Structure formats: structure tokens, C-alpha cells
Ligand SMILES: NC(=O)C1=CN([C@@H]2O[C@H](COP(=O)(O)OP(=O)(O)OC[C@H]3O[C@@H](n4cnc5c(N)ncnc54)[C@H](OP(=O)(O)O)[C@@H]3O)[C@@H](O)[C@H]2O)C=CC1
């Protein structure tokens with residue numbers, strides 16, 4: 001039996017996606033330790049939430065079955081991203097950092113982590129959809145970019161675990177030309193409109209569906225980041241950049257917000273959620289207007305690569321349209337390319353939720369393992 005190869009995993013963020021990831025990591029660790037050809041000793045060495053962190057100075061592993069209680073009872077001060085990078089870079093084995101937060105400071109530090117040979121896998125969109133320089137710095141540092149640092153993968157930043165980014169990269173790397181990408185890119189928006197305005201009529205109040213989407217773990221930590229269209233704009237920024245468009249930021253193209261003007265000034269997500277029912281009447285009006293034309297409304301996005309045109313917002317669809325027929329949190333993403341002609345390559349399925357998102361993160365971790373071995 002060959003000697004086992006040691007790889008360390010550091011996890012920042014243990015909310016809906018983070019917890020599901022840690023559970024998948026536990027399964028993966030067991031499976032890899034008994035691989036006959038190349039056993040891998042995958043060890044969790046760092047776990048953090050926003051105000052709690054647990055790790056051992058000597059890099060001894062954290063038990064995957066007791067991380068939650070270890071973290072809860074820890075009295076350590078939460079280190080800055082620079083301190084985390086310093087700690088991880090001195091580890092006596094390769095480290096994969098899994099960022100399950102939506103934190104901007106952690107994302108801004110990806111070039112630093114990668115430059116120190118720490119690989120990064122993440123569903124956090126901030127690093128890939130904020131200013132263009134951050135995107136460029138990440139791929140200048142990464143070994144799967146033009147650099148020589150760690151590896152970076154972020155499949156779950158678009159379409160949760162659905163193979164959206166890997167498919168787009170495969171199309172491009174095999175010489176296809178991307179003409180247009182369009183569809184439903186938000187699990188939250190899909191769920192909201194599928195349940196508030198189902199084909200055939202009916203549906204609950206809009207604000208009640210927003211509460212449900214939050215409870216189901218589909219929304220961003222602050223649901224206003226979904227309702228203002230920014231989450232979809234971030235995803236389209238990522239897809240457009242991979243397709244070769246130098247999009248400066250998600251504010252570079254038109255994005256329709258569903259936040260009522262009167263609620264723009266809400267100081268917290270909680271205050272916003274409390275006042276949202278006041279505006280259910282406006283959403284009902286939208287539903288009735290569409291119904292008069294025999295249509296439903298859905299929140300969609302598109303990238304016309306040749307025209308360099310990106311847009312995000314509401315559109316009406318006939319009941320027979322595949323976008324109108326989506327269920328639950330499903331995303332649908334159509335790639336129109338030169339090779340596929342007028343029949344696009346279509347990816348469809350759950351676009352949000354802890355398990356579905358963590359699956360993409362765990363699959364990315366496996367990709368890094370293959371590259372490290
Ligand atoms: N939920 C989904 O369906 C999908 C989510 N994503 C992305 O996955 C990421 C996580 O989403 P989700 O799990 O739903 O969000 P949650 O709000 O459930 O979890 C976020 C976690 O990050 C922690 N956190 C925040 N800031 C920091 C920080 N500076 N240092 C350490 N930990 C921090 C929070 O700590 P605390 O527990 O203390 O609050 C929490 O544990 C987001 O970037 C989201 O956009 C992507 C695709 C789908």
C-alpha cells in the first residue's frame with residue numbers, strides 16, 4: 001500500500017453552504033483515506049464563522065465530527081485574512097482554502113492566498129464579479145491562470161452545483177464561439193416567481209414567498225442582494241468575463257431592481273423584510289397585467305457576446321415557454337454557440353440551496369486534489 005498523501009483543508013464560513021460542505025467533506029475524507037491506489041489523508045485544520053474561529057497552532061487536525069462544538073467553545077480572536085494567509089502558508093502540507101462566506105475582505109485576499117500557494121475553492125461571487133482588477137489579479141496569481149501559485153475554482157458562483165462554468169470553459173477551450181448566454185440565473189428569483197406567479201394562476205403573496213426563500217437557504221445572507229438584481233448581475237459578470245468580455249463591474253450594465261423605492265433606505269435586512277408586505281399589492285398588479293395577456297413574469301438575464309450587451313430584469317413569457325415551466329429554485333441556462341447553432345446547449349436544475357451548492361464546492365475541491373497529486 002503506497003504512503004498516504006497529506007492535504008490540509010481550511011474552511012471559512014459555516015452557514016447553510018458551509019455546513020453542507022463540511023458534511024460532504026466528512027464523506028469524502030473517509031472515501032479518500034481508503035483509496036487503494038493513492039490514499040489521501042484529508043485533514044480539516046481551520047474552521048471559522050464571522051465571530052468564532054478554531055485551529056491548532058501546530059496544525060493538528062480538527063475532528064470533522066466535533067467541529068461545531070469546538071468552534072462554539074473556542075475563545076480565539078478571529079484573525080485577519082493576512083494573518084490567515086500567514087498561518088496557512090506555513091503549514092507542513094498543501095492547503096486548500098474553502099471560502100463559504102459572501103465576505104468581500106476574504107475575497108479581496110484571494111490573490112494573497114494564491115500567491116502563497118494556498119488553493120482556493122469557493123461559491124463566493126465577490127472575488128470574481130467585483131472590480132476587473134481583482135479578477136485579473138486572481139488569475140495572474142493562480143496556477144490554473146497565468147501564475148504559479150495555488151489553484152482556484154468557483155463553479156458554485158453560477159448556478160450553484162450545476163456544471164455551468166466548466167461547460168462554458170469546455171466550449172471555449174474546444175474552439176467553439178459563444179454567441180449568447182441567457183436564462184434564469186437566480187434560485188431565489190426562480191422560486192419567488194414560480195410560486196408567486198405559477199402558470200395557470202394562484203400563488204401566495206410575494207413577501208411570504210421571499211420569507212420562504214430565505215428559510216429554505218436560497219437567498220443571499222441579506223435577501224436584498226437577490227431582489228435588487230445584483231446577485232444575477234454578479235453571475236452574468238462572471239460568465240461574460242469567461243466569455244472574453246472585459247466587464248468592469250456588475251454596475252456596468254442595466255439591472256432591474258425589485259426593491260421598492262420606499263424601502264431603499266431600510267437600515268437592515270430585518271427592517272426590509274418587515275416592511276415588504278406593504279408592497280404586495282404592486283406585485284399583484286404585475287401578476288394581473290401579465291395574466292391578461294396569458295403570460296407570466298420571470299426574472300431573467302442575457303449576455304449577447306458579439307454586441308457586448310448584458311442585461312438583467314423582468315420579462316413576460318407565454319405559459320408554454322420552458323422558462324415559465326421551471327419549478328422550485330431551478331435555474332435554466334442556454335448557451336447559444338457557433339457549434340450548437342440555433343438549438344442551444346441547455347443546463348437546468350436546482351440553482352440554490354446548501355447541498356446543491358456544496359456539491360459544486362466539493363467537486364472543485366476534488367479537482368484541486370487531482371492537480372496537487
Ligand atoms: N445559499 C445558496 O443557495 C448559494 C450560496 N452561494 C454563496 O455561498 C456563500 C455562502 O452562502 P450561505 O451559506 O447561504 O450563507 P450563510 O449566511 O448561511 O453563511 C455564511 C457564513 O459565512 C460566515 N461569515 C461571514 N463573514 C465571515 C468572515 N469574515 N469570516 C468568517 N466567516 C464569515 C457566517 O458566519 P456566522 O455563522 O457567524 O453568521 C456564516 O457562517 C455566499 O457567498 C453565497 O453567495 C452560492 C450559490 C448558492
Ligand SMILES: N[C@@H](CC=O)C(=O)O
Nearest residue numbers: 186187188218219220
Ligand atoms: N442567492 C443566490 C444563491 C446562489 O447563488 C440565488 O438565489 O441564486
Ligand code: NA
Nearest residue numbers: 155158160162
Ligand atoms: Na455552477
